[in-house]
Amino acid sequence: MNLQEILYLIEYICWLLACIAVAYPLIYSIASLGTKKSHYPKARKQHRFAILFPAYKEDVVILSVIQSFLKQDYPKELYNIIVISDHMQDGTNESLSQLPITLLKVDYPNSSKAKALNFAMKQFDRNQFDIVVILDADNITEPNFLQEINNVFDSGVQAIQAHRTAKNRNTEIAVLDGLSEEVNNSIFRRGHVRLGVSSALIGSGMAFNYQWFYDNVKNLSTAGEDKELEILLLKQGIFIEYLDDVLVYDEKTQGEKGFYNQRRRWLATQFAQWKTVFRDLPHSILSGNVDYCDKLIQWMLPPRLILFGGIIVMGCIMQIVDWPLALKWWGLFFIMGITLCLAIPDRLVDDQFKKSINKLPLLFLMMVINLFRMKGMNKKFVRTEKNGTSTI
Template structure:
């Protein structure tokens, strides 16, 4: 290196040393803007979730024909309980059919299902996915065979008025419906935190969104769609993550997704950290893939005024709530040690996020058991960090979450 090169190199190093405080401030402000945008977004929708519901569906004068689909991959422990809850509906028996899509279930379970008033469809796929199971089942029906299709998981349990209430919403014009998923088990710290996480999402991404005029987010089960629409669009789905793919199709077609907060789908929560890790890995991979696919649609969605779709893409850009909370704590503590004045805005952001969570969590989960479960949060945060390095390929294969039955 000649003398001029060495001189300019020294100047560059010298400039970075002299301006390191300015550089750190700029980087800090950019990162802070990203965090405060996500927090403000969550806070606004959490506040709107507190508004009273203004739309109440009147009893329908017509009983629609329902098809209930239950994909069941090795779900021998829970499937019978789910089916029995559906057989107890106070809806005309001739107006709904239940189909269990069996994938690798035991003969003993299949014999018990055959004794019930349902139909079992067998799936023999090399690579099992929920998408393939639903496509296989829907291929057996022509258009107009039913009016509405309901999708449930094999561990879901519903109340006797479940189909009746969905029928009321559909009769009033709801083409796409998400019911309120509730935990049916709170027997471990992980299950409690999983239930809290889902209720926070219910408040922000479902109740709060609908209150503000946006579509509800789908959640994977407890969903209902117009039968013909679902038959046409289920064949368009590819990778795992049925709910998110359906969301994209619905929002692109400007079909509003309703949220029925008083119609409950009881769902089994993960009980161990290993199940939490696998489940969140699948969810994170699906979110990342959907963001990558849909991000290019954002300019068109903005210019065409498709605000529902814009909102969904923005949602996928934000980090998971556990990650957001954990990173905020780490950054706030780090700045407290290095520069307490800079840390103030980070502590304020953390307080707003905690207030958002408090607003979003229903009263039944604010108890001593939930407080004790908080000791698991740092460990679950670490698992989420690890998940970010293991999402490759997770959206292309089915990662099964085993259910114990409750």
């Protein structure tokens, strides 16, 4: 086999791998179509909630968020808002202390959400609550949020991911960030649960059986605590439900720097899971743990923006080298485009979306650069700057 044949073989193998990476989101995008809602009966019992708000330097947003959450249409004596204040100003802590919440103060030299959650659990007893909810310091919920979560848990569900969605679209980056989250909701959450596969977690808007979380939170140690929680849940055979109509409004990244740092951490977290993939995948297949197998395969896939850009680059290269071979790459490009069209909610395809498209080449380059700057990022807490935007 000469050098040219070897290169053609490598190109074909790359195309086959790209086919798998394109087929996976396509299947779940198709499954996500329609407006099927989850129907849970009204709860027979009102459970006790622990609401955790890890807050690292969140002085701009935390007060308004907590004041908003206090308006829940749920008995006040049955939920305890717990703010874990890390490196926040004395004035902010003083204002928080005047509210009917539990304020915990920490001052870690190397802060992380995992450390904050562990610290909070150590302050309470194992049987003090029934359900724990984890929210980010910028998350806003509807007044019926706790009641909806309560209904689902009363039906026997042990782990929930609510529908996190953008509360701001004030910059082109924020528009694309919110769009990306909704695509993930379609593919990795709505599409999954409709095919009977566990939803992916996203870091906030999550709820768990309190005793389970109390026993397992000590296993969280990285900046990808949502991925660690997924591993723990799926290994134990606990299904993760997705509530498409229970919204959690989240402030999206507004600038290129914030997008770069955020994706850099996400990439590092994903690649850090590869050791777990290679270790656990064979056993999961043999044991028939479908949910965990799906999760491990999902972590092997390249990030969507890199996959999309990579297909374009390979198509252009083969167009020059041997144009008939480029046709199969352009076919993948077309299928990937259809997949994204299926996954993007119609309400987001507006003038703001059209204006933001010109940022995609820049974001692709930033993601490629991130591939070479991931060392140690899965151990660091990367805070996204907040402007207190509230465009709901």
